[in-house]
Amino acid sequence: MQQHRLAAIMFTDIAGYTALMGSDEDRAFEVLKNNRDIHTHFLKKYNGTLVKEMGDGMLISFDLPSYAVRCAIQIQIACREKNIPLRIGIHEAEVVFENSDVFGDGVNIASRLQESTKEGCISISESVYRDVKNKADIKTQFIEEKSLKNVDEPVRMYNVSCKEITVRENLAGNVVKDQRKTLITRLLRTVTPVAITIAIAIIIFITYSGTTIPFTERDWIVITDFENLTDETIFDHSLNTAFVLSINQSRYLNVLTRKRIIETLKRMEKDNITNIDEETGTEIAMREGVEIIIVPTISKVGTQYILTSKIVDVKTANILKSEVLYAQDEDEIIEKLDKLSKKIRRSLGESINMISDQSKPLYKVTTSSLQALKQYSLGIESHLLLDFETAKNHYKNAIVLDSNFTAAKASLGNLLFEKFDRNEGRKWLDEAIISVDNLTDREKFAILAFYAVNVENDLDKGIEYTKRRVALYPDDPAAHHNLGWYFQNQGHYDMALDEYKRTLHIDPYIILTNSGIIRIYMENYGQIDSALVWSNRMIDYSPDNPWGYFYLGSCYIGLNEFEQAEAAYLKAADLNPGFLINQYRLAHDYRLQGKYDKAIVVLETILEKNSQEASAHYDLGINYNLIGKSETARDHFLEYQKTAIKWLDDYSNDPKSYIYNGITLTRLGEKDTGWEIGKRAMELDSTIYFEYTKLLAVQDRKNEALDYLEKGLKNGYRDLVWIKLDPDLQVLHEEKRFKDLINSYFKGL
Structure with a gap:
């Protein structure tokens, strides 16, 4: 295989x-x-x-x-x-x-x-x-x-x-000893004996990590959920996010993200697990090739809280080191949690200077309220599980409990902007931006980039913020993915591919990144062989995700392997029967194979589920015409025309609206009227070569259609799959010049 x-x-x-x-x-x-x-x-x-x-x-x-x-x-x-x-x-x-x-x-x-x-x-x-x-x-x-x-x-x-x-292996030996000796020698020559004693203690503390833990800079760790040994439910869910956030300020180590943990649990067929205990954390670490897990606990003796954290070797299950801190009351817990995270970082070999330079107080980057922290943590969990309504409510609750909770405002604004109400989302994003320096550097540059791209429509600015985030956290897969997405939207496809591939080096299971790579190879480069490799990779890494099979089917269309495309589209449909774009592609594939009855069944099923799907009416008109049922075809074209006219009314400055109306009128037998309306599109935008090719093809002006197709190809149009699937271009497929163009630009695909 x-x-x-x-x-x-x-x-x-x-x-x-x-x-x-x-x-x-x-x-x-x-x-x-x-x-x-x-x-x-x-x-x-x-x-x-x-x-x-x-x-x-x-x-x-x-x-x-x-x-x-x-x-x-x-x-x-x-x-x-x-x-x-x-x-x-x-x-x-x-x-x-x-x-x-x-x-x-x-x-x-x-x-x-x-x-x-x-x-x-x-x-x-x-x-x-x-x-x-x-x-x-x-x-x-x-x-x-x-x-x-x-x-x-x-x-x-x-x-x-x-x-x-060999130098690295001896860091605790000769190299560091020589450094200490040099510093101590200078001190002996310049300061008093009492000062020498103090200074030597400081130097040893700074330069000697004192750890035998097998951890190398930029290695990964897994942090399990806090085990709550008290009977106080306030600590359920409230401490995990804050603890990870505090440790994750480090540029010395990498923490496996909650999102990746959730995906790993799915692959382990344990996605019903919501609490990551030591046993589950160890399984996750072993599966992801991580050698160290951190196991935190909170307990209580009398009125005093005890925060502990074990550093555990995954392979041997040995406890390499334990850290213990005491909080006199509930108000001290966030402060002690912050100190505990710094102790963990120190134990893993991070220097005091690095910890000091790279860390903001936990109460500042989150909140001093445990109640608000719990609501925020529950919001994060719901957000990752795609329960957006619940996440929204938790974020709002957190802000009610602490009106200065910047991270909650940023998360709420992001969620509202993308999933609910852009105007309300922008309001919260505006508030978050005012106090953005309260956030960790990782969060700060993430929200600044999101704001620049989505609110200010300034892609260059968003790229600069994301580059700064990548420079600080070079192993942050989300930062690399976002940078790739921004480059892709700028048309810098080579740069986008570099960032996308870097993302998958860090986390090979990010399906959205894999999808971005496939689309560049398929739609922007017309390199179907490369798109095929990445489609198969996507299936290997996520066999239950229908998108991999959707892309695989599209690759087979580009390779003229229509039966294999059919099998891939059917597999995607099995995984997600409501996968609309896949259903349309399957219908197009049936049409190209001459299986018009099957195409009609698929398209009518789409309309049964959603009668507003105007494109299904258009495609049904095409297929009914091909089997000689012109009256039924006309009925469907008339249904489609209602939507096309509405598009023209709503988007009178969009040249494609004129193209669609011109094509529909032509299909309805009003060829001259269709041509006059369609021509207006060129007056608005003379560079829409592909759309104009469609109009000319339907008008049976084949040579002119091929002229415009060639112009489109010369100007960088490379979506070979859609060239083959588009029903309006099917009339050109047997033309020698069409075949020559495909051979010339796509090496005979």
Whole structure:
């Protein structure tokens, strides 16, 4: 079975092995065995998959480029100790896994990188470099832009240092000791003995983390829900959001988001679980490749509250460290919660300076009211579960309890603007913007970007805010996705793809991001083969989501595989019978296959569910005409015309309104009147080439229609799927010039 997905491909090869085999066979076999043992050990550590061995070479795949590079560094260091002259090349690309093998251009590029690498070195492509350039434990250097054999475009090559890891492993040893020694020596020369004692204590406190917890900067953690061991219900739901929000101010560590946890529970078929306890948190962490979980608890002895938090090793279930704080009364809890989050960050290795620089007080970024905090937390939970009405009410309750609750105002404004009432949403967004500096930096730049794009209609401004958010939090998938969406709306499709792919590196299960990639390849580039790869990937990662099959069906339309398209659309319909756009596509596909009766059944079903679906009337008119029932077709065109006339009345400045009316009149036999109305569209906008092609095709002006189709293609129109599906263009399909245009712009698809 084929599986299409994004992967980091690593090739390793022993330099000079053939010559060694000829001169010293025993030594050659020893080198090969040692090399295999080293690879086996580190592949297990970094979740690498050995695809196959090729003599003295190995082909390996990883889910993440960072894992591949860290594994390569360890392998290369171990091979140097054994005097094995190894070369390693790594590239990330869309590849095809089939029958225990892997195929694709990405495999070839990784192989060529390895061949171009010096002994004892690691070479990576730019796609890998983009993923690891901000990793503190990976050092890279640009080598050259090189043309590789059988690779169309030159590849930018980077060298990975194999020394940094030893420095990192000794951070608690010689390097830090030398730093301390230097600082202490300066102090001894300049200050009094009492001051020296104090200063040395401060220096040790600042420079020595004192932790043996296996955590690397920008690693991920899972935070379970607060276990409430008191009998006070105020602490149910109220502490989780605040605790995560406080820790999530860190740029040193990454917290698995609640949204991703919910999606993971769905994949685990445990989506009925609402409370994430230690056992569930451990399962989630293991599934997501996270090594550390944080387990917080609140209890009470007498009148005193006890806040505790365990740092737990997922693999061993060992408690690596515990933190305990005491609150004398309920009013102290938020303050102590803030301190507890900072202690956790410190225990994971974050410096005091970083914590101080990157943290705002929890009462300021949320609220000092536990009641308001609980309402806000319940709002967040409902929002993530798509229960928008309940979320709205909770946000409003939070603001009633604390009128200065900026985060609640921002969340309410965002929700109202997108799902309910834009004017009311804007009112709350305006209030949030006034006190936006009260928010965490992550929230601040998110809401500023949303406001700029949606309220001020300033896409450039929104992009700048989002770039600032990405710079502060480079592993924030939502920020990368939003940046990709903004670039896509600007028409910067290459930049959008980069951000979308970065998003899926961080969280491969974000379906909306996958959808954005498919639409760019399908509608903006006309690259159906790439859209097909990503459609299959979407199905692999979310087999219960109908959109993957919808896109797969559309790809098959582009490839003229109409029966396979039908199967994909039917699968999408099984998953969601009310998936309207999928039903329309299925009807179009039936029409292209000549299955007009089936198309009619689908379209009539649409009208049974919603009699206001004017487009179904138009498409029914097309299909009834094709089976010779012209009177029935006319009835449906007349029904559609009612809506077309209303569009013209409501949107008299929209040229497409004239096109639709002109086409409908032509279908009703009023060809001259239809032409006169349709022509007005060109007076309003002479660049709507595709729409004008439709009018000309229906008017049976085929050569002129093809002229305008060619103009559209020359000016960047690339939606091949709709060119083939649009019922008004079907009359052009058998024209030689139409086929030549498709061959020219889409390589014969």
